[in-house]
Amino acid sequence: MHEITDFMTRDHRSCDGCLVAVEAAVEGGAWERAGTEFARFRDAMLNHFSVEESVLFPRFEERTGMYRGPTQVMRGEHVQMRQLLAAAETALAERDADDYMGNAETLLIMMQQHNVKEENVLYPMCDQHLADQLENLLPELRAQIDEHLTSPSR
Secondary structure (H helix, E strand, O other): OOHHHHHHHHHHHHHHHHHHHHHHHHHOOOHHHHHHHHHHHHHHHHHHHHHHHHHHHHHHHHHHOOOOOHHHHHHHHHHHHHHHHHHHHHHHHOOOHHHHHHHHHHHHHHHHHHHHHHHHHHHHHHHHHOHHHHHHHHHHHHHHHHHHHOOOOO
């Protein structure tokens, strides 16, 4: 059973797709569209972090007693990615394609490394340790992710 892994990985891919849309708009000089796509990407990323930090990680920590393990590392990386999101957003607002692309490239590399750790280590650990909570946990994760996808800002 890899239900948590599968669900959260799909959300990673959704966020990745949003970033690709921003890059295409910036490369084409479509600044208005880039701003709209970036807002979608930023909101998707922040929502993903929020779902992990408010729902998934606390359940995992409570079940395993691991408060200084993988979830602490992931939270630290979330902080770094939030900073990169803010820097990219500033560059985009200033229509500085080079600065935006530099920040976006750094963010992409960090996202890829982060996602590998979650998808290959943390999420499978969640699947293992939270298997008896899936009936309630998956609908809660799904509701928070889906709520974001259907919110008016999207």
